[in-house]
Structures are given as structure tokens and as C-alpha cells.
Amino acid sequence: MTMTLDRLGVIGGGAWGTAMAQVIASDGSDVLLWAREPEVVAAINEGHSNPIFLPVLPLSERIRATGDLADLSDCDALVVVVPAQFLGAVLAQLPRRDVPLVLCAKGIEAGTRRLMSEVAADAAPGAPIAVLSGPTFAHEVAGGRPTAITLACADEAVGLALAERLRRPGFRPYLSQDVVGAEIGGAVKNVLAIACGVVEGAGLGQNARAALISRGFAEMTRFGLARGARAETLAGLSGLGDLVLTCSSTSSRNFSLGKGLGEGVPATELLRDRRTVAEGAATAPVLAEAAREAGVDMPIVDAVCALLAGEATVDAVVADLLARPLKQEGA
Numbered sequence: 001m002t003m004t005l006d007r008l009g010v011i012g013g014g015a016w017g018t019a020m021a022q023v024i025a026s027d028g029s030d031v032l033l034w035a036r037e038p039e040v041v042a043a044i045n046e047g048h049s050n051p052i053f054l055p056v057l058p059l060s061e062r063i064r065a066t067g068d069l070a071d072l073s074d075c076d077a078l079v080v081v082v083p084a085q086f087l088g089a090v091l092a093q094l095p096r097r098d099v100p101l102v103l104c105a106k107g108i109e110a111g112t113r114r115l116m117s118e119v120a121a122d123a124a125p126g127a128p129i130a131v132l133s134g135p136t137f138a139h140e141v142a143g144g145r146p147t148a149i150t151l152a153c154a155d156e157a158v159g160l161a162l163a164e165r166l167r168r169p170g171f172r173p174y175l176s177q178d179v180v181g182a183e184i185g186g187a188v189k190n191v192l193a194i195a196c197g198v199v200e201g202a203g204l205g206q207n208a209r210a211a212l213i214s215r216g217f218a219e220m221t222r223f224g225l226a227r228g229a230r231a232e233t234l235a236g237l238s239g240l241g242d243l244v245l246t247c248s249s250t251s252s253r254n255f256s257l258g259k260g261l262g263e264g265v266p267a268t269e270l271l272r273d274r275r276t277v278a279e280g281a282a283t284a285p286v287l288a289e290a291a292r293e294a295g296v297d298m299p300i301v302d303a304v305c306a307l308l309a310g311e312a313t314v315d316a317v318v319a320d321l322l323a324r325p326l327k328q329e330g331a
């Protein structure tokens with residue numbers, strides 16, 4: 001069976017939705033993007049730009065924006081780039097829920113602890129589901145810089161068709177059938193990026209950052225394996241690759257949030273009135289709950305939760321992490 005994937009739609013006009021629309025349009029394809037904010041719709045249609053979420057870059061004239069989800073009803077597949085905590089509400093409003101959905105949010109739903117594929121399967125039971133995740137700062141991707149990413153889909157043929165449709169000279173998807181693994185890598189790395197930002201903000205040094213990336217990856221792996229992920233997915237682009245990226249740069253909103261915490265600014269202040277998303281802040285407490293439920297030890301994630309909740313100082317969480325009982329590195 002060949003799949004028709006001519007008309008692609010993008011749901012979400014933030015930085016990553018806009019960058020994905022730019023990727024799709026880069027071979028001359030028309031793409032329709034749904035944005036929640038009327039000013040984003042107007043800026044894309046009238047000025048071919050998105051000064052709110054992806055400033056500076058001129059966008060392709062092939063991108064057309066709409067504020068009405070019904071306009072996407074004749075799309076053959078939808079790239080869904082709504083932040084994790086809003087995915088369920090937006091998918092519930094989709095006029096058509098049987099076309100492939102390519103999920104791009106990196107997070108776990110608060111309250112329900114559902115992964116994004118579980119949210120989508122509940123909202124759109126007939127839709128083939130894929131996850132697109134990896135080390136991909138939106139401004140670099142939109143600017144055409146070389147990028148590799150994981151495209152995970154349980155149905156190998158659907159995954160291949162989507163990857164063929166989305167690949168571009170500078171944008172290379174790697175295929176996987178491990179949807180859960182790709183999702184867990186993206187969700188957990190955001191929380192660990194906050195921790196690395198704390199290390200930077202508090203001036204704890206580069207040894208501490210490397211230790212945190214390495215021990216954070218051990219936490220990601222323990223949790224992922226407990227949830228049925230494959231080790232090679234966690235060590236791939238959507239896991240370790242994205243962890244390294246976001247733990248190394250203030251281009252990461254999660255890292256920047258952590259940097260503020262490390263400088264002593266309360267989370268309430270850092271998160272107040274922001275328009276851009278730092279997914280790790282919402283995912284951290286729900287990830288910690290899910291880990292406890294699965295009997296998985298995630299001390300760095302617990303430390304991030306304590307800092308976000310204002311329940312501990314940086315000095316105290318660092319001292320606690322270093323004073324834990326000695327253990328085997330692989331345990």
C-alpha cells in the first residue's frame with residue numbers, strides 16, 4: 001500500500017512548529033500551519049516571519065497560517081508541535097483524526113502521567129502515530145543547518161514514508177520503531193537540562209556538568225528500560241544526543257531556566273509571564289512520581305523538583321547528591 005503524503009499540515013506556531021514548517025517548505029512544498037495566536041497567523045501570512053516565537057529569520061512564502069483547525073481537514077498528515085501540557089486539548093478539537101500524526105512535544109502530561117503517544121492514541125484512536133525527536137534547536141533547523149533526528153513509528157512502512165517525506169538535504173531522520181524510547185529521551189533530557197543549567201548558574205564547574213550529563217543519562221536509561229524503551233534508542237539522537245545539546249547551551253530554554261535557579265532566582269519568578277515553554281518544569285514532578293511508581297531511583301530529577309518547588313537550596317541538593325551511599329557505576 002502506498003501512502004499519500006502530499007499535503008502536510010503543522011499544528012503549533014511556536015519556534016519548533018515554525019521551524020518544521022520551514023523544513024517542509026524548503027523543497028517547494030506548500031504547508032499550512034495552525035497557530036493559536038492571531039498575531040502569529042497575521043505575521044506569517046503578511047510578513048513571512050514569526051517575530052514572537054522565531055525572530056529574525058525570514059520564512060518561506062510557501063508557509064500559510066490559519067487560526068482555524070478545520071482548515072487542516074484535507075491534510076494527508078499532521079506534524080503536531082503543541083507543548084506537552086496542551087496536546088490533549090488541541091487534538092480533541094481536530095476535525096479529522098485518522099491521518100498520521102507526527103508528535104514533536106517533549107514531555108509527560110501532568111496529572112495523567114501519559115506519554116505524548118498515549119495522549120494522541122486516546123484522542124485519535126485511528127491515527128498512525130510517529131514521534132520526531134532529537135537534538136534540534138529550532139533556529140538552527142529553520143536556518144538550514146545540518147541536523148539529524150529520530151523518527152520513531154511502530155509501523156515501519158508508515159515511519160519510512162514519513163521520513164522520506166520530511167527528509168531534506170540538511171535534515172536527516174533516522175528510523176526507529178521504539179516510540180516509547182524516543183519519547184522518554186526527549187522528556188527526561190529537558191529535566192536534566194534544567195539541572196545542568198543550575199550547575200552553570202551556580203558556577204559549579206565543568207567537571208560537575210560532565211558528571212551530571214553522565215549520571216543523568218544513567219537515570220534516563222533506568223527509567224526508559226523500566227518503561228520498555230530500548231537501550232539503543234536512549235543512547236541515540238532522541239536521548240543522549242539531545243541531552244548533550246540541551247545540557248551545553250543557553251539556547252536551551254530548560255538550561256536557561258536552570259541557570260536562573262542556580263543564580264538564586266526563584267522558579268516562580270523565572271516562570272511568571274513567559275510565552276515560551278520550558279517543558280522540563282512541568283515534566284519534572286510528574287516524571288519523579290512515575291519513577292517512584294516504577295521503583296526507579298532518579299536522584300537528579302528529584303533534586304530538580306526540590307529546586308523548582310523552592311523546597312531546597314542549590315548547596316543543599318548538591319551536598320545531598322554527593323553524600324549518597326557509594327554504589328557500582330553500572331547499578
Ligand SMILES: NC(=O)c1ccc[n+]([C@@H]2O[C@H](COP(=O)([O-])OP(=O)(O)OC[C@H]3O[C@@H](n4cnc5c(N)ncnc54)[C@H](O)[C@@H]3O)[C@@H](O)[C@H]2O)c1
Binds near residue numbers: 013018082090105107
Ligand atoms: N524550540 C525548539 O528548539 C524545539 C525543538 C524540538 C522540540 N521542541 C518541542 O516542541 C514543543 C513546542 O515548543 P516550541 O519551542 O515550538 O514552543 P515555543 O516556546 O516557541 O512557543 C510556545 C507555544 O505554546 C503554545 N501555547 C501556549 N499556550 C497554549 C495553549 N493553552 N494551548 C495550546 N498551545 C499553547 C503557543 O501557541 C506556542 O506555539 C515543546 O514540547 C518543545 O519541547 C522544541
Ligand SMILES: O=P(O)(O)OC[C@H](O)CO
Binds near residue numbers: 137252
Ligand atoms: O529549548 P529547549 O530546552 O526546549 O530545547 C529545545 C530542543 O528540545 C532541543 O532539541
